[in-house]
Amino acid sequence: MSEPDVLVQRATVPLPYTPEQEHGLNWRVDGADVLFRVPGIVRFLIAGGRQVEFELEASGRDDDVVPFFLSTVVGVLLHQRQRLVLHASAVSFKGQAIAICGPSGVGKSTLAAALCEAGCSFVSDDVSVIHTATAGRPLVIPDGRQHRLWADSVERLSLNDRQGAAVRASLQKFHVDPASEGQPVPVPLQAIVVLREARGAHRPGLVQLSSADAVALLRNDVFRGLFASRLGRDAQLFVQIAALLGQVQVFRLDRHADFARLGDDVRLVLGCLESAK
Template sequence: MHHYEVFGLQVSSEIELDEVPIGVGGDVWIRKGEVHRPNQATFENDVYAIEEQLFYLHIPEVGRFQVENGQTITVDPYPDATTEQLKLYLLGSCLGCLLHQRQVVPLHGSVLDIEGHGLLITGQSGAGKSTIANAMIDRGYPFVTDDVAAIAFKEDVPYVHLAYPSQKLWEDVVTRWEIETTRGVTRQVEGRTKFSVVRQQAFAKEMVPLQFIFEVSPVQDLTDVQMCHVTGIEKIKTLLTHTYRNKLLVHLRPHESYLQQIMRIASHIHVFRIERPIGIPLEQQICDMMLEQLHVKV
């Protein structure tokens, strides 16, 4: 059994999660075993099935996963599944839904530690979140998490827990930035390869207070980067939109209590929306704009 610490949880796992920081284990258990689709699901499709405090995930050619009561993850891998493939879903969907079961807020995005201020970059798939985060890392700012931001309150201030020192980056980004480090293929989509890239030296040392969220949106026919401040109900909607696995949210936990947590987070943070042209590498300009707002607001 291996023992790790991730998202503020002590995890004991039969599957080696080599890039995850070492811990003592005992909060969460990851074990191999048989997994079957639940018989009395309140929601299901070809990929997911959900009962109260039970989340089922089936990924063809990889395996079946079951998350129960915020404590146990059971993995039933296919014979040819690689450890990298299993880790992709264990550290993503499985732990993300486990956080929901434990009533923790998981937001979707990359978080940087900017001189003690937490800055979360979010957006839909393909928006360039990890590419922009990589540009920030290249400037010397450590990252706290690459994909799932687990939010905990400390003296009423929302903090982002440390995840693990690995980024998911497309091959063209790895090549363009000349990133020389350990990496493994996580998946291939439409002829593009995405890597899990270990960035141990760029990883933050401690949790950071969340103070800024930047939502990045690629826009067709736009010629320049535009940014606006998001306030009021739009701020709440933005946090709900970029909750991890938001489409499953209503089935995973009580909505009213979650909304209260989101409103509590919103009262402590600034939210901005960045619209960017499609297909143009403008991450340096976007980084400049984000840092300028941070220095104005802090």
């Protein structure tokens, strides 16, 4: 039997509060190890990119652990492995992937779901691992998950028949099966779209970014970038992003605020793939 890729086990995990260590309110980086706490629910110790220990707190249940494990904990594990991880959802069209970056709540997952309804294939949701170590175009690693959509997006995209369980019992956010089966293998990355809301002087539309502008935006869209910095990865991330920009075009999409215009955003994104060839 082969060794597990990640060993996850229950253990006694300390609180992440030590004055001598650099820490946030509910986390601490100690050398290469990370303590991460969700108050009242769970504490994690993440070590070496291979081991996770967790301890439930008073209000925690086993089911509550999973969403945090699949987001922050996985992100930290990947940073410990020196991987480039973007806060992005990814889809593929005709065998080429496009990653949609942006902060939480900007609409990445909704746009990705709409793209899948328009004929794209699902690759990853919210966390996209970019592999750049081989010759040729960088690859997006599929995550084997589903869309995770708020109830209003499920309703407006008419995806109720594919809606699954809630991501967390306290949230109106749900797992949703993609329109087609997700990609089972890494997909060549053709383009990156940095998503933001069109407000004020930012008119809806799509523009290609220079490498100088794209570097700063993509650094901001590294998943759990603060943890990456505390793990000493800033210089390495700059090199990884610069290498990525040598092979992939980056666009900024100021998305339409009106959900009824989502189809326009879908057409703009699909146009990226044509212009990036």
